[in-house]
Amino acid sequence: HDAVYVMRRNADPEFTDRSWRPSLPGDKITIKELKEGKGEISDIMWPSLARQILPRDADNINLRTSRVGDRIYATVFIDLFPKEVQTFVRLFSRTLQTAIPWRMSFLMESNGLGLASTRAAVASVLTVTSSQNRLISDSLKLLSYINLNSDDAVVRLRVTAATWAPEGDIRLLRARASMLAKAIEGWGSCDVSEVSGDAYEGVVSSMLGVSGKSVATPSIAPLSDVLHMLPLFRPSSPWEQGAILFRSPDGKPWPYHPGSSQQTTWIDLFYARPGSGKSVLSNALNLAVCLSSGIQRLPRIAVIDIGPSSSGLISLLKDALPAEQKHLVAYHRLRMRTDYAVNPFDTQLGCRYPTPQERSFLVNFLSLLATPVGSDKAYDGVSDMSGLIIDELYKHFADDAKPNTYAEGIEEDIDAILEEIGFVRDAATTWWEVTDALFMSGFIHEATLAQRHAMPVLADVAAICRLPAITDLYGQITVPTGEPLIHAFARMISSAVREYPIISQVTKFDLGEARIVALDLDEVAKSGGDTANRQTSVMYMLARYVLARHYYLTEDNVADMPEAYREYHQGRILEIREDPKRIVYDEFHRTANSEAVRNQVVQDMREGRKWKVQIALLSQSLEDFDSVMVEFATSIFIMEAGPEQAVRKTAQVFGLTPTAQNALRTRVHGPREGGATFLAQFATKQGQNTQLLTSTLGPIELWALNTTAEDVNLRNRLYKRIGPREARRLLAARFPSGSAAKHIEELLAEFKEEGGFIDDEATASVIDSLV
Incomplete structure (x- = not known):
């Protein structure tokens, strides 16, 4: 059926619908009236195959x-x-x-020579008459020799x-x-x-x-x-359909579907020097995940970014959503202020203890905080001790121990609701009791706010680590500085409380119901020096926790939750499990000196398949990724060749053929007019697939996803002036290439020729003139 459909669509496409299928032997016979005097068997059987393939008459x-x-x-x-x-x-x-x-x-x-034997005999006889006959005779003798004496x-x-x-x-x-x-x-x-x-x-x-x-x-x-x-060597995609279309060098559409069943895991690596289109391609894939067929809701995408490169995607999605769904996408620029506080010790609603996945994250997080500045890893024993401290910490704040007591006036909305539902409270009322009462009364959001005050905070860790249960096991261990391990641990945790107010207090930063979230860490994740690297590592870990901690919930976790909350979490976890999930780490080279962050990423890579989580890492060099990350990668996007040693390194790591290496040197050039050409390698269930592909986006997409400084400046000014949707439309009409950088350079050159001095004020003036 498929073959006949393709034959008819090739013969008469305007007269063939995509849903048309032929009627062939074995199909149900449709009863129809006999044509008088025709006597055709197709009147009582299946229609003529010729008439089905060529439904309309033709003429010369x-x-x-x-x-x-x-x-x-x-x-x-x-x-x-x-x-x-x-x-x-x-x-x-x-x-x-x-x-x-x-x-x-x-x-x-x-039998190519079958009908040429007579011609060969005549040509042989007539060789003496002309040189042309001799050439014919020699050619036929050569073909005859090839036919008889070779495998050809x-x-x-x-x-x-x-x-x-x-x-x-x-x-x-x-x-x-x-x-x-x-x-x-x-x-x-x-x-x-x-x-x-x-x-x-x-x-x-x-x-x-x-x-x-x-x-x-x-x-x-x-x-x-x-x-x-023959056309046997055209590029062919393992994906019959895809959420995004690339283009092969000969112009053939090349579908690709991130997160599909064609791959066993979904781990993407993007690398190239700055300005090569990494972020634009990554955001295009994020957009493709949102536009994938078959999804019932928006996917869950977490983007950990340095700078505003993902803000364009969020703006594009928000403008495309109806008013009642705009809150499902969000872009936040994280700041080291208390109003952005996130308590990493928060648990799932109603849960007195963290899930195994959350506990594992907290062990990594405390190990990171307890790592001396300038060191690659924590002292021996810190990881094991952190696990025990976490267990004792939650045990200490549980209902049957010393839970935090409720205080009126902290959350005024909660106070009012408690009065409304008739909740009787006294001096011994705990925040856990308030949380349960609000949940039972159907106030889910308020119950979440109340639970934040029931949770331990980072300062409590420094006190818990001195409990007998900890000191009995780790009290005699000393560190290279000569002090006891517990003292060193408490000292570094106390230092983190002072230095990082964003992780030391009750949670105030709320993402609400947002499913697609980009966190810009530019203000809190600085580079340059051991202290800055340490802070960057902490912020990456925190961002990963804020954005993706719900991704790793399973039905097995429900059994460990309080019975009153199980039905709520069962439905919620089922929805999370069904949704595609993607975590994107941009500027991944910033984590080079953080073993804790990289261990967390590797763990996410190892276990992501079980939770349907895609991982994407973006950086500037292949050297920025650990060897195990490269080993786990299933989709590699090389956006620029780089110097010759980089090409040789890439060829060695990924086993590139000489043809692929030549394509990398001569064809992979980053974004240009007509698209961004890159070399991609995909590990699918059918094997490795290495392709030279081009990503071509429309002008509106390009303007939404562009990360060039001049273009972003122009775009943001227009966003404020006329709104994002209209701004993108005007920019796409005026600069369909997706960039005004060249035009701005020409205007600045004219300004300089007229005697002007090019500074930030001059550049702003030129951009304002365009606006």
């Missing part, structure tokens, strides 16, 4: 032109086999420049090409036929013709699988030469 307009349906066709036949055998890609590249529609059919027949068969080849135009536009058809003929003639120096005995039969000869005959002149050639000419 002249010897070179035939009409089929709403199109007119012209054919080009290869009369003489090319003198220099070239690949099909060479022909395809020639026709790409003309932008004409065309198709080509190759018909191969065995000699075949007959007929080649028919066709182009078309709308009905009535003869001039356009003639122009296209002329361009097609010239392209084929230059394909190794072929001789071509346009006329056959029947123009319509020539068109049928070019159709897909319709006829086993061809009116083209046969050529005789070795099978190896014929195979070299």
Whole structure:
């Protein structure tokens, strides 16, 4: 059925719907009235296959032109086999420049020398009469020798090409036929013709699988030469359909679907020098995840960014959503202030203890905080002790120990609701009791706010680590500085409380119900020096916790939750499990000196498949990724070749062929007019697939996702002036390439020629003139 559908769509596309399917033997026979006097078996059986493939009549307009349906066709036949055998890609590249529609059919027949024996005998006899006969005789003797003494068969080849135009536009058809003929003639120096005995039969000869005959002149050639000419080496995607379309070098659409079943895991690596289009491609893939077919809700995407490169994606999505869903996407610029406080010890609603995944994160987080500044890893024993401290910490603040007591006036909305529901409180009332009461009364959001005050905070860790349960096991261990391990641990935790107010207090930063969130760490994750690197590591860990801690919940976690909350979490976890999830770490080289962050990322990579989580890492060099990360990667996007040593390193790590290395050197150039070309390697269930691809986005997408400083400045000014949607539309119309940087440079050059001095004020003035 699929084959017949493709044949009909090739023969008459305007008359073939995508949902059409043929009626073939084995299908149910549709009862219809007999045609009197016809006596055709198709009247009582299945319809004629010929009529199903060619549903409309055709006629010849002249010897070179035939009409089929709403199109007119012209054919080009290869009369003489090319003198220099070239690949099909060479022909395809020639026709790409003309932008004409065309198709080509190759018909191969065995026993290529069968009908040439008489011709060979006559030519042999007449060799004395002319040099041409001698050449013919020698050629046939060579083909006969190849056929008899090698593994290479000699075949007959007929080649028919066709182009078309709308009905009535003869001039356009003639122009296209002329361009097609010239392209084929230059394909190794072929001789071509346009006329056959029947123009319509020539068109049928070019159709897909319709006829086993061809009116083209046969050529005789070795099978190896014929195979070299066939279109057997065009790029092909493992994905039949995809949420995003790339383009192969010969212009073929190349679908790709992030997070599909074609891959066992979904770990993406992007690397290239700055300005090579990494963030734009990453955001395009994030957008593709949002636009994937079959999803019932927006996916869950967490972007940990340095700078505003993801803000354009968030703005684009927010403008596309209806008013009641705009809160589902958010962009936040994190600041080291108490109003951005996030308590890493928060648990799931109603839970007195963290899930195993949350506990594992907290162990890594405390180990990071207890790592001396300038050191790559914590002291021996810190990780094990952190696990025990976490267990004792939550035990200490549970209902049956010393829970935090409720205090009126901290959350005024909660106070009012408690009065409304008639909750009786006294001096011993705990925040856990308030949380339970609010939840039972249906105030889910308020219960979440109340639970924040029931949680331990970082300052409590310094006190808990001195409990007998801890000191009995770790009290005798000393660190290289000579002090006891527990003292060193408490000292560094106390230092973190002072230095990082954002992680030391009750949570105030609320993402609400947002599913797609970008956190900009530019203000809190600085580079330069051990202290800055340490702070960057802490902020990356915190951002990962804030954005993705719900991603790793499973149905097994429900059994450990309080019974009253199980039904609520069961439905919530089922929804989370169904949703595609993606975590993006931009500027990943900032974590180079943080073993804790990288251990967390590796853990997410190892376990992401179980939770349907995609991981994407973006950085500037292959060296920025650990070897195990490269080993786990299933999609690698190389956006720029870089220096020769970088090319050799890439070839060694990923096993690139000489062809792929040459493509990397000569074709991978970052964003240019026409798209950003990159080298990609995909690990699928069918094996490795290395391709040279081009990402081409529309002007509105380009302006939304652009991260070039000048373009971002211009875009943001227009956003404030006329609103994001209208700004993108105007910018796309004025600068369809997706960038105004070149135009701004020209304006600045004119300003300088007029005697001006180019500074920030001058640049702002030029941009204002565009606005």
